Amino acid sequence: MNTYTAEVNRIQDLTHDVRAIELRLLDPPTMSFKAGQFVSFEVPKEGQPRPVTRPYSIASPPEQQDRILLVLNLVQGGPGSSYLFSLREGERTSCKGPAGAFYLRDDGTKDLLFVATGTGIAPMRSMILTQLQRQPDRPVTLFWGLRSQRDLYWQDELAMLVAAHPRLTVVTTLSRPEPGWQGASGRVTALVEERIASVRNLAVYLCGGSGMIKDVTARINAKGLCPIYREKYYDE
Numbered sequence: 001m002n003t004y005t006a007e008v009n010r011i012q013d014l015t016h017d018v019r020a021i022e023l024r025l026l027d028p029p030t031m032s033f034k035a036g037q038f039v040s041f042e043v044p045k046e047g048q049p050r051p052v053t054r055p056y057s058i059a060s061p062p063e064q065q066d067r068i069l070l071v072l073n074l075v076q077g078g079p080g081s082s083y084l085f086s087l088r089e090g091e092r093t094s095c096k097g098p099a100g101a102f103y104l105r106d107d108g109t110k111d112l113l114f115v116a117t118g119t120g121i122a123p124m125r126s127m128i129l130t131q132l133q134r135q136p137d138r139p140v141t142l143f144w145g146l147r148s149q150r151d152l153y154w155q156d157e158l159a160m161l162v163a164a165h166p167r168l169t170v171v172t173t174l175s176r177p178e179p180g181w182q183g184a185s186g187r188v189t190a191l192v193e194e195r196i197a198s199v200r201n202l203a204v205y206l207c208g209g210s211g212m213i214k215d216v217t218a219r220i221n222a223k224g225l226c227p228i229y230r231e232k233y234y235d236e
Ligand SMILES: Cc1cc2nc3c(=O)[nH]c(=O)nc-3n(C[C@H](O)[C@H](O)[C@H](O)COP(=O)(O)OP(=O)(O)OC[C@H]3O[C@@H](n4cnc5c(N)ncnc54)[C@H](O)[C@@H]3O)c2cc1C
Pocket: 038, 054, 055, 056, 057, 058, 070, 071, 072, 073, 074, 075, 077, 078, 079, 080, 081, 082, 100, 118, 119, 120, 122, 123, 231, 232, 233, 234, 235
């Protein structure tokens, strides 16, 4: 692991509480990482003498080595997300990384299923972009669970990827849609239950809260044995 000094290159508000932050690496100027890995920030926490560490997945693909993209939701009063939301374009920060065992395996023969809730999409974006380059002919499915229309982002980018890659399937499902939603409704668990016929030739990647990871793991296991790679963001 290295310590990186970086400059905030671009900030983009994606929803009412989700922000994308692009960091341009200054020293060292490039990072070599595996799709799915994370970087960590040490941030001050009120009432504590020492900083606390908060990890954030890299959402950009490893082929882009001089800049990394983070995507995170604001947790009111949370030291990690409050610190990152306080950064402004042009400001400097530092992080450690890359780290993590949740990364895209070189698993040439398997179809891939990615299941994310909320900002659990971050490592999936890096992995899917990498996989589509590596093996454009292998089937890839993404199920992404959000609450309602106001929580949607990256839908245009995903639609463009689907248009360019016939073997890519993306379903964004809303658990609490407002009237007028034409897409899938309910939790990602229901999509796994209903739309995954067999796990015989599948590798599964899960990222989000502990409840989703537990429930989806159980649904997959009930269908048979296959590799399941998991990144838990928080305990419910
Ligand atoms: C390997 C790893 C990678 C991660 N990558 C990302 C990422 O790319 N984007 C991202 O938004 N978060 C990510 N997280 C979560 C992140 O590290 C922080 O836990 C999160 O930003 C909350 O920290 P905080 O200090 O602001 O809030 P804290 O005071 O630590 O509050 C945590 C509480 O906030 C709630 N919460 C709301 N949203 C989240 C969330 N996304 N993650 C965790 N808890 C949440 C939960 O109820 C949790 O109990 C990752 C976590 C891990 C372990």
